[in-house]
Amino acid sequence: MNDPLGDGDLTVLKLGGSLITHKDRALSINKTALEAVAKQLGKWRRSGSVEKLILVHGGGSFGHYYAKKYGLSTSSVKASAEAISKTTQAMLELHNKVRSALESKKVHVETILPSEILDDRKAALSELGRKRLIACFRNGLAPITFGYVNVNSDGVSIISGDLICEVLAKSLPIKRQIFAMDVDGIFRNARLEGSVIPRLFSPNQYSSSKGRFDVTGGVSAKVELGFRLADLGTAVYFVNGRSDERLLKLILGQKDIRSTAIVPPKN
Ligand code: IP8
Secondary structure: OOOOOOOOOOEEEEHHHHHOOOOOOOOOOOOHHHHHHHHHHHHHHHHOOOOOHHHHOOOOHHHHHHHHHHOOOOEEOOOOHHHHHHHHHHHHHHHHHHHHHHHHHHHEEEEOOOOEEEEEOOOOHHHHHHHHHHHHOOOOEEEEEEOOEEEOOOEEEOOOHHHHHHHHHHOOOOEEEEEEEEEOOOOEEOOOOOOOOOOOOHHHHHHHOOOOOOOOOOOHHHHHHHHHHHHHOEEEEEEOOOOOOOOHHHHOOOOOOOEEEEOOOOO
């Protein structure tokens, strides 16, 4: 049987925490944005597109709120059971809201727990993750996972949704990585000065600051990640998830969509 992960039509869509939550208001979902995303994905489903979509979402003012409160970060630290449990609980609550919004538009998803998808070193897709992704595609489900709290006997760390995207691109032939955001793409700086940059040629085209609760890096880390993904052969897009069906059009492979692209070097 064909390997559904090997036929070159994989798109990873990261729903940024700044899009699906009100990032500077603790534990607050951005219902309008989430519905706009769900509506576009519903249309994508109905379009009969053969693209395979892997969904990943961030923590926004759910996971990052508790991570910041309890001093969790991407480095391994000692943390209380309460810190671990509350941060995970917040991510599961957010995840459930994302699932419900998608389901309401008939986008049927299967949760792949973040702890299932990566190997122990967080450097490659796990064997279980590979099997779960294949099972999703064979059953007409869009796999969905999210940033999470990694707990092991040495300590606790935050694994961002962005890291999951990077590991996926290292392990699978990901054609396209889309970052759905709350702004139209990448601007010169965090004050959104000038117009959106249609194509980035160097990470230095952007300089930024972090959001209030963000423990995993903000936009400049994302731009640097974009270049690493492009080096792996993945075309990267930063797009506003809310407006004018731009997200839908990008998933469908349409060109000249208002967004920022990083094109793999060979293209
Ligand atoms: O928003 C962070 O995921 P991200 C997840 O993709 C937690 O960086 C638990 C804060």
